[in-house]
Every structure is written in C-alpha cells, then in structure tokens.
Amino acid sequence: METVSVTGLVATTPRHLVTQDGLPITSFRLASSYRKFDREQNKWVDGETNWFTITAFKQLAINVAGSVNKGDRITVTGTLRVRDWDNGERSGTSVEVEATSMGHDLTWGTSVFTRTVLVRDAEPEDELV
Amino acid sequence: METVSVTGLVATTPRHLVTQDGLPITSFRLASSYRKFDREQNKWVDGETNWFTITAFKQLAINVAGSVNKGDRITVTGTLRVRDWDNGERSGTSVEVEATSMGHDLTWGTSVFTRTVLVRDAEPEDELV
Amino acid sequence: METVSVTGLVATTPRHLVTQDGLPITSFRLASSYRKFDREQNKWVDGETNWFTITAFKQLAINVAGSVNKGDRITVTGTLRVRDWDNGERSGTSVEVEATSMGHDLTWGTSVFTRTVLVRDAEPEDELV
Amino acid sequence: METVSVTGLVATTPRHLVTQDGLPITSFRLASSYRKFDREQNKWVDGETNWFTITAFKQLAINVAGSVNKGDRITVTGTLRVRDWDNGERSGTSVEVEATSMGHDLTWGTSVFTRTVLVRDAEPEDELV
Numbered sequence: 021m022e023t024v025s026v027t028g029l030v031a032t033t034p035r036h037l038v039t040q041d042g043l044p045i046t047s048f049r050l051a052s053s054y055r056k057f058d059r060e061q062n063k064w065v066d067g068e069t070n071w072f073t074i075t076a077f078k079q080l081a082i083n084v085a086g087s088v089n090k091g092d093r094i095t096v097t098g099t100l101r102v103r104d105w106d107n108g109e110r111s112g113t114s115v116e117v118e119a120t121s122m123g124h125d126l127t128w129g130t131s132v133f134t135r136t137v138l139v140r141d142a143e144p145e146d147e148l149v
Numbered sequence: 150m151e152t153v154s155v156t157g158l159v160a161t162t163p164r165h166l167v168t169q170d171g172l173p174i175t176s177f178r179l180a181s182s183y184r185k186f187d188r189e190q191n192k193w194v195d196g197e198t199n200w201f202t203i204t205a206f207k208q209l210a211i212n213v214a215g216s217v218n219k220g221d222r223i224t225v226t227g228t229l230r231v232r233d234w235d236n237g238e239r240s241g242t243s244v245e246v247e248a249t250s251m252g253h254d255l256t257w258g259t260s261v262f263t264r265t266v267l268v269r270d271a272e273p274e275d276e277l278v
Numbered sequence: 279m280e281t282v283s284v285t286g287l288v289a290t291t292p293r294h295l296v297t298q299d300g301l302p303i304t305s306f307r308l309a310s311s312y313r314k315f316d317r318e319q320n321k322w323v324d325g326e327t328n329w330f331t332i333t334a335f336k337q338l339a340i341n342v343a344g345s346v347n348k349g350d351r352i353t354v355t356g357t358l359r360v361r362d363w364d365n366g367e368r369s370g371t372s373v374e375v376e377a378t379s380m381g382h383d384l385t386w387g388t389s390v391f392t393r394t395v396l397v398r399d400a401e402p403e404d405e406l407v
Numbered sequence: 408m409e410t411v412s413v414t415g416l417v418a419t420t421p422r423h424l425v426t427q428d429g430l431p432i433t434s435f436r437l438a439s440s441y442r443k444f445d446r447e448q449n450k451w452v453d454g455e456t457n458w459f460t461i462t463a464f465k466q467l468a469i470n471v472a473g474s475v476n477k478g479d480r481i482t483v484t485g486t487l488r489v490r491d492w493d494n495g496e497r498s499g500t501s502v503e504v505e506a507t508s509m510g511h512d513l514t515w516g517t518s519v520f521t522r523t524v525l526v527r528d529a530e531p532e533d534e535l536v
Contacts, residue, residue: 021310021312021328022282022283022284022310022328024280024282024358026280068359068361070279070359070360071360071361101326101328102328102329102373103329113329113371113373114371115360
C-alpha cells in the first residue's frame, strides 16, 4: 500500500455527499505543478502537472466541505489508489488519494483555525498490514 | 535526501526570528502519535510518539507565525535532516523537518484561509539532485 | 513533485532500449498488493492492487535489464508522473514512476550483489525546486 | 506514523541475533548523502549526510544477514521511529527505520536473486490505524 503527499491547486469545486449508510464523502481534483531550472535557457520554468482525485471521509469530509474552495492551495497526505477500469464501452486508469490528513498550505496565505468538538472517529473496519 | 510527511500536535509555542541576512525562520516541536489495535486486549490503544523539530523559512515562516499555535493539529511535508552533533560537552542527534508545505489538519477542525498577495519566493540557491 | 515508494511484483518482462541520443531506458509493469484484516470474517484477506509503469534510465536501466525478471519482487522509489493523455482516438491516464533507486526486495529471497565499476552518472540537466 | 524511504551506504557490518522468543533481528547503520549544484562555485558538491539505524525482522532479517555487507548500497522503506531517551546518566535521540522492504540499489551494480521458499510470515500482532 502506497502513501503519497501532494501539494497543489484545488482545480474543481469540492463535491460533498452522504451515502445511504451515513458516510460523509467530499472529493475534488487537485493539480500539482513544480518549477525546474532549465540550464539551456538559464532560468526557472514550469515542469509538468500531476493530476489527482482527492477523496476525504467522515469528519475530514465535513470540514473540507466547509473550508476548501476551488482555487485554494492544499497539502494532502493519504493512500494512493491506482486502478485500471473497464466498463465495457470505455476503459482507463483512475488515480485517487484517500486523504488521511489535509490542510490549506500556509506557503500561500494565513488561516484561522477553529477546532471541532473533539470526537474520535470510529476506528477503521479493517486492519492493514 | 529524504522527504517525510508528518501529522501531529504542535507541542511548543512557535518561535519566530529574522536572521541578519533578512531570512524569516519559524520553528516548533511536533509530536506525532498513532492508534493501534491490540488483539490481546481486543481494543484500540495508543502507539508510541515520534518527536520532530519543524522549521519553516521565508513566506511560509511568516504565515506559520501568524496562524499556528501550541496545541494546533498540523500536517507538514518537508526534507528530513538527521544529524549527529557534538559540542565538546554534550553530544546527541537532532531530527528536523525543513517544511516545504504545512497546514492545519482539517481532520480536527475548519479553517478560514486568506491568500497572501501572490509573490513568488526567490528560487533556491542550490539545485539538488 | 511527488516521490513515491512501491514494493511489488514485476508483472511484465522488462523491456530495454537505447534512444538515438544514447540514453538507456528499461521499463516494466509493477503490481503492488497488500493484506488487510477483515473483522467480519475474522481473518486476513487480500486488499486491492495498485498498478504502475516503472521506468529506469542510464546505469540503473542497464543494471535492471541484467538483473530483474518477470515474477521478481522489487522495491522502487522514484518520481510519480500522473498524466492525462489524448491521442485523438482514445484518451486515458498514465501512471509512471521514474526510478531513482530500485532493488530486489530481500523480504522474498537473498541476493548476490556485484558492484559496477564506480562511474558517476552525468548530473541531471535541469535543477528542480 | 511516518513511513520513510532511504537510499544510502551500509556504514557498519550488519549485526544479527535471535531473541529468546525466537524473533530474528538484523540491524546496521546507514549513511544517506546527496549532491547539490552550488551556483556560486558553478559545480556539483556534496550535501550533508543523514544517519539512520536500520532494523529488519523475521525472514527479511535472515535474508539481509545473508546478503548485505558493510559498504553495500541499499534502498530501504519502513516505519520511522524517533524517540528521546534518558538512562539517568546520558540522554539522546534515536532515529530508527523498521524496514518493511529492503534491497541492493541497482543504480550501483547488478544482483543475482534467489527466491526463498515461499512462506508467508505470521501476520502482525497489532493492527495499525
């Protein structure tokens, strides 16, 4: 199981929903770019962009829905899920990060943080090795 | 060079200073804990705590000084520096994370983010391989 | 720019080639699985599989071509590249890891290592921030 | 809990032992360096070195003891343990990586890999969140 940390720009308005089982989910697309020094041009230029679908669950999903907007700069750490899919008509690869932590990147601004009443989320269903 | 991502509790009041060369620096101690399922006791218990010194520079240092307080929950990604030191009298090992991104962990609350006027920090002095 | 570490099974025979510019490249598909404890069934079961295309360059590419076979267990660290592509007819997402280090995972066996004559690969063309 | 990946030089001869409970353990010190481009000198120079104690358990410990020597180049991924200790007389900080995978870095040579008979190690005692 791979963990990855990504810093980038929230590219879509976060979508929030609650499943029939009562599980809150929030997700959005994140674009991560970097700068590199091109010695031929002797200056800094843009590298390529990595695209991810970020997904949050439970209390994190609720807080993200209330705090994160398209255009924000976010830092997120989570589990990487790379799946090949095929629905008969089309096929592709989905790249998703299931967030275990996420926050506005203070490299780009300041934030006023309000603590949610401290409740511990239910422990995970499965244990992982 | 190792990159590490840490999520934890800000254990000391962040200290902020500006060097003679005009470089803003903010640092604090971060405690990272985790929960594990103990099958003998058949319940979730606390694992051990990792301790880090987190250091931020330039615009990130300024924003962290204005946004982060002791007791906050933070997610940070950066370069790991593990150095053995010896000053003649005493010796030890320092474990520091030089932050490349940092933010309040939205697992624990909500945040109102204010963008700093967009200025690009000077590119780094050295290039790394 | 994201760094990721993956451990898994070499799923295809590594392909090796040298570009017109004289750059050696070796690549293969890697499948990474994990085990998780399902509490309903009260036993360990397989989690889902992540699929990656692993690419190595220069001396690493040459050594991988001479050491790695389909069916081997590998641990690799490198730069993650997630790109959406569209060639007019079809579109998709490619997920690639450009290896900065790679080796047989000793969890699964033993290895006899032979050092290549020590030559330092040319430093990278661009510097990255 | 933090995961870290380190590539470096095995600085001490790996020590191997089996505990009273029958648990094989192998450990050694690993030095990780990097190169950086110094623009004032307009050339590549050595960066600083990170020092880690690497520890392996069970089948990995046995295979590492039989394959890894002082002076080898290794890539390892595992759990980072940063603990402050105090034995009354002296105090310090220990920085250890408990390896989940490890192998000779093929950037530096070739390897002939021999698979151990396929036995699945006992699943871990505790589950982690």
